[in-house]
Amino acid sequence: MTESTPPYTIVIGLETHVQLQTETKLFCGCSTKFGAPPNTQTCPVCTGHPGTLPVMNRRAFELSLRTATALNCNIATFTKWDRKQYYYPDLPKGYQISQYDLPFSYEGWLEISDPKDRFPPKKVRIIRAHLEEDAGKSMHDEHAGKADSKIDLNRTGTPLLEIVTHPDMRSPAEAKAYLTELKLLLTHLGVSDCNMQEGSLRVDANVNLHLDTPAGKVATPIVEIKNMNSFRAVEKAVAYEAERQYAEWQETGRKLGDPGVFKRTFGWDDVKNRTHVQREKEESADYRYFPDPDLVPVTVTEERIAAVRAGLGELPAQVRTRLEGSYGLTAYDSDVIVNQGRAFIEYFTTAADTGGDGKTASNWLQQDVLRVMGEQNLTIENYPVPAAALGDLLKLVRGGEVDTSRGRQVLQRMFDTGESAEAAMRSLGIEKVDESALVALCEELVAANPKLVADVKAGKMQAAGSFVGQAKKKNPNANPGRVKDLCLEIIARLP
Amino acid sequence: MSLSRAEVEKVSLLGRLQLSPAELDLMTTQLGAIVGYVEQLNELNTDGIEPMAHAVPTSNVFRDDVVRPSADRAEILSNAPHADGEFYLVPAVLGE
Ligand SMILES: [Zn+2]
Numbered sequence: 001m002t003e004s005t006p007p008y009t010i011v012i013g014l015e016t017h018v019q020l021q022t023e024t025k026l027f028c029g030c031s032t033k034f035g036a037p038p039n040t041q042t043c044p045v046c047t048g049h050p051g052t053l054p055v056m057n058r059r060a061f062e063l064s065l066r067t068a069t070a071l072n073c074n075i076a077t078f079t080k081w082d083r084k085q086y087y088y089p090d091l092p093k094g095y096q097i098s099q100y101d102l103p104f105s106y107e108g109w110l111e112i113s114d115p116k117d118r119f120p121p122k123k124v125r126i127i128r129a130h131l132e133e134d135a136g137k138s139m140h141d142e143h144a145g146k147a148d149s150k151i152d153l154n155r156t157g158t159p160l161l162e163i164v165t166h167p168d169m170r171s172p173a174e175a176k177a178y179l180t181e182l183k184l185l186l187t188h189l190g191v192s193d194c195n196m197q198e199g200s201l202r203v204d205a206n207v208n209l210h211l212d213t214p215a216g217k218v219a220t221p222i223v224e225i226k227n228m229n230s231f232r233a234v235e236k237a238v239a240y241e242a243e244r245q246y247a248e249w250q251e252t253g254r255k256l257g258d259p260g261v262f263k264r265t266f267g268w269d270d271v272k273n274r275t276h277v278q279r280e281k282e283e284s285a286d287y288r289y290f291p292d293p294d295l296v297p298v299t300v301t302e303e304r305i306a307a308v309r310a311g312l313g314e315l316p317a318q319v320r321t322r323l324e325g326s327y328g329l330t331a332y333d334s335d336v337i338v339n340q341g342r343a344f345i346e347y348f349t350t351a352a353d354t355g356g357d358g359k360t361a362s363n364w365l366q367q368d369v370l371r372v373m374g375e376q377n378l379t380i381e382n383y384p385v386p387a388a389a390l391g392d393l394l395k396l397v398r399g400g401e402v403d404t405s406r407g408r409q410v411l412q413r414m415f416d417t418g419e420s421a422e423a424a425m426r427s428l429g430i431e432k433v434d435e436s437a438l439v440a441l442c443e444e445l446v447a448a449n450p451k452l453v454a455d456v457k458a459g460k461m462q463a464a465g466s467f468v469g470q471a472k473k474k475n476p477n478a479n480p481g482r483v484k485d486l487c488l489e490i491i492a493r494l495p
Numbered sequence: 496m497s498l499s500r501a502e503v504e505k506v507s508l509l510g511r512l513q514l515s516p517a518e519l520d521l522m523t524t525q526l527g528a529i530v531g532y533v534e535q536l537n538e539l540n541t542d543g544i545e546p547m548a549h550a551v552p553t554s555n556v557f558r559d560d561v562v563r564p565s566a567d568r569a570e571i572l573s574n575a576p577h578a579d580g581e582f583y584l585v586p587a588v589l590g591e
Pocket of ligand 1: 030041042385
């Protein structure tokens with residue numbers, strides 16, 4: 001990013017393909033499990049043998065309905081599937097079963113916001129979401145030169161939801177925010193695991209620039225970017241492509257709508273950090289769609305749509321609002337917690353409710369629980385300290401029974417042994433020091449350290465820290481904050 | 496309207512079929528006859544008739560999401576002209 005505002009507006013639309021979390025493929029009973037040996041999860045139906053008949057997976061359609069409803073889409077009461085014809089070795093039937101003119105859902109939106117406030121919240125409009133089947137995988141060993149390509153059809157027929165946005169995003173950060181929010185929604189709904197490494201979520205970006213010139217507003221030719229395998233890559237690819245298009249426009253002056261200007265396809269190279277052209281010429285995109293005669297249409301009643309809507313439960317955006325409202329969290333903190341998923345949200349609310357304070361629970365979860373989860377590669381489900389037990393500890397910390405730094409030792413003990421907060425405190429010999437004992441200790445320290453007293457009186461506040469250190473040596477259970485306050489009070493009363 | 500030779504050429508390209516000039520002529524005649532036959536339907540007056548998406552008046556046919564055994568790999572690969580026991584082999588797919 002350059003410091004000065006670039007003389008253009010980036011216009012971004014995203015097309016996302018997500019694999020639905022079903023046990024079986026869209027039209028046959030083959031497993032969709034990732035990582036099986038090649039061509040062991042196929043059958044005559046998904047490999048397009050003659051005389052076979054596809055039958056739609058009920059669960060795939062239900063998950064699609066859930067998603068589209070959560071994306072605020074209109075649900076079509078009548079929908080059908082069409083054949084999109086093209087020849088490619090990983091598409092054994094010679095056509096993909098997709099949806100053309102009557103997709104099951106259309107015209108929705110997803111609201112995005114930035115916890116760091118780099119852009120104001122906005123609704124990204126969704127053109128449509130439709131249900132189709134995935135293709136297989138082809139591999140080519142480039143080193144082998146002209147050797148054959150290898151085809152694995154395990155993925156063929158996996159249910160795929162295609163979600164297409166309007167070109168509503170105006171910066172790489174907005175594109176990333178949309179993808180992050182979409183992924184959060186999909187995983188929250190249990191619709192997809194959105195694992196980009198395994199190809200469960202794939203993104204294409206359509207990018208061009210709008211420029212104000214003396215001759216009026218112009219737009220650069222649209223480029224579709226492919227091969228981005230992380231959200232970070234999408235962010236980088238879009239930023240790179242914007243600068244590339246601006247340089248190209250300055251050099252050639254070519255703009256959208258000029259004769260001979262077509263939409264081009266670029267690939268993102270994550271190693272070289274640049275886009276490169278994949279398809280230059282307009283290919284006659286002649287897919288000759290027609291209704292698939294093997295599949296009957298699907299109708300959905302208004303009652304069913306209402307029931308799906310009612311059954312969605314609380315969506316991520318609503319959870320964030322609740323955490324900010326009921327627990328007093330900042331937008332940043334609620335975002336961190338909600339991004340960790342449903343189980344973590346529940347862990348937080350239980351810990352906060354038991355401990356009696358949302359902000360304290362949020363701090364401990366982010367600084368201690370998340371850190372340990374990261375270090376030890378744990379999920380919240382197998383993090384050994386139950387939420388209520390952490391809540392008990394937070395209550396003790398808030399009540400001054402144990403200070404924060406010793407509280408951390410207690411949590412570590414709970415983590416190691418499975419003890420309750422009280423038991424862990426006893427095991428560590430931590431007990432609250434009686435206020436009168438604490439006063440006596442501080443008076444003793446003040447009397448024994450005239451030099452430190454002089455320093456404090458001269459405004460050297462580090463000296464107060466030395467009192468805390470000495471107090472800890474005499475009694476490790478002494479609450480540091482209280483010791484400091486007491487010592488300062490005693491010194492202030494000295495003549 | 497019958498089919499033009501250029502249209503048959505385009506369709507054969509989309510279908511990845513390499514036709515000789517003689518075959519192109521033959522296909523233009525034969526496909527043209529088929530299209531011409533179907534075109535008789537255009538003589539019918541369909542004003543006010545709702546288009547159908549499917550010839551059978553059925554809807555909502557689903558199956559449960561339950562795994563069934565897949566085909567034996569050796570057996571299903573044996574249907575392809577070339578395979579190596581694990582993968583189908585096809586002429587090199589380069590670029591996209
Ligand atoms: Zn199958």
